[in-house]
Amino acid sequence: MVFKNKKYAIIFLLPALILTGILIYYPLFATIYYSFYNWRDFSNFRSFIGLENYKRLIEDIAVHKALLNTMIMLIAVIIFQIGIALILALLVHSISKGYKFFRTVYFFPVAISGTAIGLMFYLAYGYDYGFLNSILTSLGKEKIVWITENSALIMVLIPIIWQYVGFYFVIFLSALSKIPQDFYDSALIDGASKFHRAIYISIPLIWDVISVAISLAIVGTFKVFDIVYVITGGGPMNASQVLGTYLYNVAFTGQNQGYASTIGTLIIILGVILSIFANRVLKRDRITY
Amino acid sequence: MAKGKLSVFSILSYIVLVFWAITTIFPFLWVINNSFKSTSEILLNSLSLPKEISLKNYQQLGNYGNINMFRGFINSFIISGSVVLLVLLLSSLASFVLSRFEIKTGIIKSFFTSAMLVPAFSIVIPALVLFRKIGIGGSHLSLIITQTALNLPFAILVLSSFMTTLPKELEESALIDGANLLTILFKIIFPLSIPGIITVAIFVFLWSYNDLFMSMIFIPTRDKQPICVLLSLVSSIYGTNYGAMMAALVITIIPVIIIYMLLQEFVIRGLTAGAIKG
Numbered sequence: 001m002v003f004k005n006k007k008y009a010i011i012f013l014l015p016a017l018i019l020t021g022i023l024i025y026y027p028l029f030a031t032i033y034y035s036f037y038n039w040r041d042f043s044n045f046r047s048f049i050g051l052e053n054y055k056r057l058i059e060d061i062a063v064h065k066a067l068l069n070t071m072i073m074l075i076a077v078i079i080f081q082i083g084i085a086l087i088l089a090l091l092v093h094s095i096s097k098g099y100k101f102f103r104t105v106y107f108f109p110v111a112i113s114g115t116a117i118g119l120m121f122y123l124a125y126g127y128d129y130g131f132l133n134s135i136l137t138s139l140g141k142e143k144i145v146w147i148t149e150n151s152a153l154i155m156v157l158i159p160i161i162w163q164y165v166g167f168y169f170v171i172f173l174s175a176l177s178k179i180p181q182d183f184y185d186s187a188l189i190d191g192a193s194k195f196h197r198a199i200y201i202s203i204p205l206i207w208d209v210i211s212v213a214i215s216l217a218i219v220g221t222f223k224v225f226d227i228v229y230v231i232t233g234g235g236p237m238n239a240s241q242v243l244g245t246y247l248y249n250v251a252f253t254g255q256n257q258g259y260a261s262t263i264g265t266l267i268i269i270l271g272v273i274l275s276i277f278a279n280r281v282l283k284r285d286r287i288t289y
Numbered sequence: 290m291a292k293g294k295l296s297v298f299s300i301l302s303y304i305v306l307v308f309w310a311i312t313t314i315f316p317f318l319w320v321i322n323n324s325f326k327s328t329s330e331i332l333l334n335s336l337s338l339p340k341e342i343s344l345k346n347y348q349q350l351g352n353y354g355n356i357n358m359f360r361g362f363i364n365s366f367i368i369s370g371s372v373v374l375l376v377l378l379l380s381s382l383a384s385f386v387l388s389r390f391e392i393k394t395g396i397i398k399s400f401f402t403s404a405m406l407v408p409a410f411s412i413v414i415p416a417l418v419l420f421r422k423i424g425i426g427g428s429h430l431s432l433i434i435t436q437t438a439l440n441l442p443f444a445i446l447v448l449s450s451f452m453t454t455l456p457k458e459l460e461e462s463a464l465i466d467g468a469n470l471l472t473i474l475f476k477i478i479f480p481l482s483i484p485g486i487i488t489v490a491i492f493v494f495l496w497s498y499n500d501l502f503m504s505m506i507f508i509p510t511r512d513k514q515p516i517c518v519l520l521s522l523v524s525s526i527y528g529t530n531y532g533a534m535m536a537a538l539v540i541t542i543i544p545v546i547i548i549y550m551l552l553q554e555f556v557i558r559g560l561t562a563g564a565i566k567g
Contacts, residue, residue, distance in 0.1 A: 113499030
């Protein structure tokens with residue numbers, strides 16, 4: 001049934017439209033606008049400086065580092081997060097018992113905040129008391145300083161990857177459970193091993209879901225903030241800097257809102273490029289049985 | 290022969306699966322375990338069980354430095370509770386229109402779906418200026434309406450597709466019986482949408498409760514900050530009081546553990562649907 005009363009349509013839609021317009025679209029364009037200004041300390045005075053902030057952005061070593069780190073994260077997340085999730089899902093799909101248990105346990109970290117996960121790993125990496133060093137000590141080995149300029153990126157990547165494995169695991173598992181049993185039965189008659197069935201039946205049939213997961217992981221990587229902020233704050237020496245933490249540092253520690261807006265604009269541009277890419281993948285036809 | 294092979298494969302599978310299960314549970318058990326120990330006991334061996342279960346770490350959380358974790362708890366529930374209510378109200382009304390009215394919905398839908406892709410990083414500075422101008426800077430209200438706006442597109446997407454799948458026969462017969470639009474909305478559409486509404490509510494609650502970035506920026510004063518922000522500060526304020534940090538971590542994640550355990554099916558469904566949000 002379809003209603004035709006325009007009055008109600010407007011009354012019901014308007015609050016959501018206004019709120020989205022004022023708090024998402026207006027600030028989005030305002031950020032781009034501010035990126036052309038010299039503006040500090042949230043003062044009432046801004047001066048137009050054209051492309052100065054963009055010049056600085058292109059030359060900024062911290063931005064280079066943040067972009068490089070994001071690229072490394074993208075690759076690591078696709079290989080490890082998606083890879084581990086896929087292997088775990090294929091294994092759970094192949095066994096008969098424990099489906100619910102593994103799903104519950106694997107998904108659990110996804111519901112917890114990045115802040116809590118970050119603090120947990122920060123404590124785990126601790127020198128005197130962290131559990132990594134506790135394990136080393138109990139094995140009779142020397143303690144290690146875990147977060148250094150060389151290791152910082154890896155140390156923030158571990159929880160970032162670890163937290164969301166369960167998320168992609170659940171997506172893959174539900175895709176696998178939709179594959180009709182006949183496919184496996186006939187392969188079994190042909191003598192295919194479990195490994196072959198996974199490679200030649202399961203993976204190709206859920207390939208569209210895997211590509212959706214990859215594009216979600218890519219978009220998600222650009223939103224990384226909490227874990228990095230809590231464990232290293234982007235340091236030492238920008239070693240684990242990402243665009244979000246750098247924007248925060250510039251805008252609220254450095255009190256330079258003009259330049260921070262330029263970083264915000266860079267994030268918007270990257271987001272648009274990525275969402276076009278993600279949409280292409282997402283819009284592909286799903287396999288139906 | 291084939292059977293023997295299969296069981297070796299299964300055993301190996303279980304070993305790998307159990308190993309990953311341990312990695313997801315062990316860090317939490319380690320934190321809970323150490324939250325009952327004194328800092329000196331943690332330093333001695335953080336892997337051992339506590340000699341006696343002491344609640345001393347938890348007793349400090351009410352007042353340490355200028356942080357009151359329990360106050361943060363209350364703030365979190367004020368903020369996240371309001372966000373959930375507002376999002377549900379606005380999104381269910383909008384979803385009703387998008388799923389049931391004869392209007393061109395294409396533009397409106399893409400208005401919301403595009404908004405979903407906007408990262409918080411790109412809107413906070415102008416939003417902050419706006420709030421200062423209208424005199425609500427630093428208040429719970431400023432955070433509540435921003436989080437509401439950022440959650441609305443997702444909620445509308447999930448709820449409108451849920452409502453579209455609801456059967457239309459009930460409404461048609463109600464209409465013939467002379468029911469008006471509001472009666473249909475409150476007596477038929479909303480009750481039938483409850484599973485979708487619960488999913489959205491849990492997701493929005495978790496997302497708001499777990500949000501650090503905006504909470505930190507919008508609310509500068511300690512006594513008004515939600516628990517997540519206070520948790521991000523404990524390592525600098527508690528210094529070497531590791532026991533208290535562990536306890537702070539535990540109480541922050543307790544509500545999430547409870548929600549997750551009770552409503553797991555909805556949480557998994559909601560966060561999978563929320564995937565598009567990233």
